[in-house]
Amino acid sequence: MPYLxxxxxxxxxxxxxxxxxxxxxxxxxxxxxxxxxxxxxVVVAPPGARESAVLLARAVTGGQEARIGDQTGGRVGWFLNTEAFERDYERMRAAGVVFEEIPRQEPYGTVAVFKDLYGNRWDLIQLVRNSDVGEAGDVR
Structure with a gap:
């Protein structure tokens, strides 16, 4: 099967x-x-990633340089999943990561938007486990 x-x-x-x-x-x-x-x-990946990774590609044209920090038009473009939200949130904040908001609870999990060093928007997210979601999608 293909994968990303x-x-x-x-x-x-x-x-x-x-x-x-x-x-x-x-x-x-x-x-x-x-x-x-x-x-x-140059390829980097979160610890434990098995399939997907990030290719860091240096801009070489004016058009590419214009996209640095705004590759998705201001939308969150990447989702960094964690199984220990509070631990990773605090570690990242201590390391200087800029979060746009305090963590919030959504039906799908705990999430906070942060920016990378160029301003691209990412979600740090801990998804709700399937056993925590009812048939109608309501969190138990």
Whole structure:
């Protein structure tokens, strides 16, 4: 079966992006391969990720540079799932992650929107387990 392997985040600089995703968000650096004098293949992923990862792609054109920090037109574009929301929320805040809001409860789980170093919007989210959701989708 096919699966989603990589999603791209356009970045200004490889090393500053690696530092943020690895040192601040706690992702693992899976690959950093130099392609040529200007291009690298840089892949990071949250700990424990099995299939999907993030390709950090340095902008090389004016059009790409214009997208840095606003790749989804202001919408949340990425969803960082956790099974320990409070732990990860506090760790990320202590590391300097900027959250736009305090955590909130939604029918699907606990969520708070944060920004990466460029301003892209992400959800930190702990989904409600299926056993916690009733037949009509109401949280028990």
């Amino acid at each position: 392997g990589l999603v791209t985040v356009v970045v200004r600089d490889y090393d500053e992006a690696i530092a943020f995703y690895v040192n601040v968000l706690g992702f693992s650096l899976l690959e950093d391969t130099r392609i040529d004098d200007r291009k690298r293949w």
